[in-house]
Amino acid sequence: MEDxxxxxxxxxxxxxxxxxxxxxxxPLGRAKVQTFSDGExxxxxxxxxxxxxxxxxxxxxSPTNNNLMELLIxxxxxxxxxAAKITTVIPYYGYARQxxxxxxxxxxxxxxxxxxxxxxxxxxxxTVDLHAGQxxxxxDIPVDNLYAASVILExxxxxxxxxxxxxxxxxxxxxxxxxxxxxxxxSSLAIIDKRRSGPNISEVMNLIGDVRxxxxxxxxxxxDTAGTLTQAAKALKEHGATTVYACATHGVLSGPAIERIExxxxxxxxxxxxxxxxxxxxxxxxxxxLSVAGLLAETIRRIYANESVSSLFV
Numbered sequence: 001m002e003d004x005x006x007x008x009x010x011x012x013x014x015x016x017x018x019x020x021x022x023x024x025x026x027p028l029g030r031a032k033v034q035t036f037s038d039g040e041x042x043x044x045x046x047x048x049x050x051x052x053x054x055x056x057x058x059x060x061x062s063p064t065n066n067n068l069m070e071l072l073i074x075x076x077x078x079x080x081x082x083a084a085k086i087t088t089v090i091p092y093y094g095y096a097r098q099x100x101x102x103x104x105x106x107x108x109x110x111x112x113x114x115x116x117x118x119x120x121x122x123x124x125x126x127t128v129d130l131h132a133g134q135x136x137x138x139x140d141i142p143v144d145n146l147y148a149a150s151v152i153l154e155x156x157x158x159x160x161x162x163x164x165x166x167x168x169x170x171x172x173x174x175x176x177x178x179x180x181x182x183x184x185x186x187s188s189l190a191i192i193d194k195r196r197s198g199p200n201i202s203e204v205m206n207l208i209g210d211v212r213x214x215x216x217x218x219x220x221x222x223x224d225t226a227g228t229l230t231q232a233a234k235a236l237k238e239h240g241a242t243t244v245y246a247c248a249t250h251g252v253l254s255g256p257a258i259e260r261i262e263x264x265x266x267x268x269x270x271x272x273x274x275x276x277x278x279x280x281x282x283x284x285x286x287x288x289x290l291s292v293a294g295l296l297a298e299t300i301r302r303i304y305a306n307e308s309v310s311s312l313f314v
Contacts, residue, residue: 060094212240
């Protein structure tokens with residue numbers, strides 16, 4: 001495999017890229033990604049990639065625009081270096097929340113990002129837990145939308161789930177995800193009816209389901225400012241839940257998120273390494289990080305071997 005496949009990464013998530021390479025038994029490709037004093041990004045590929053299948057691991061997380069430009073420029077460099085095929089592995093797809101027009105004269109930025117990736121030379125996109133599944137339709141190239149549920153479910157089964165567990169969706173939009181978790185864990189389901197009055201502002205209204213004297217586990221695809229999450233946890237406690245846990249694939253953790261989680265009734269917050277933790281989050285006593293490196297490594301191996309990846313879609 002090492003002779004035909006190369007994995008490169010930018011500056012957004014090098015630790016995850018190294019873990020993926022270790023699981024595949026190949027070295028990380030040599031690439032120099034620098035920023036000039038005026039903010040321009042320069043990429044130099046340090047090895048021959050002619051005729052090779054190339055994978056670029058890059059989360060388009062904060063700083064979103066820098067990481068997106070790094071990815072686009074790396075793709076252009078590899079395409080001009082005659083790589084046979086370029087697959088972008090984007091564990092966290094930035095701008096995914098702007099997937100539709102929510103007001104007059106507003107953009108659909110996730111479609112714009114899809115067009116940019118395609119124009120830059122991507123032959124395939126691999127991502128994890130898209131905020132909206134329909135984003136796959138924004139691409140005219142193959143997209144593999146993986147789910148971190150298998151990684152999170154294994155941890156929950158081994159550490160948190162018991163006969164009194166209830167899986168909770170923090171809003172109506174996440175009901176399908178919570179139902180899938182509840183089914184696989186043989187647990188009951190509860191839903192929080194949330195009203196959002198503005199961006200990053202939410203208010204918990206009602207609880208649908210019984211959580212009294214139960215261990216509640218809130219499941220979501222991402223946690224950003226943690227306003228929804230901590231309000232949901234508070235509501236669950238007020239309705240009689242004995243302990244509240246939370247899990248999400250993407251730990252965006254922007255703004256006051258860490259302070260809110262630390263001061264909340266949440267016992268433990270489980271996230272994955274699709275986004276690297278900032279320094280403050282890394283020192284939080286409540287945050288537990290699981291790795292999706294095994295999931296992505298197996299996906300890369302199957303894509304290279306022209307094998308089915310459908311069994312990885314939990």
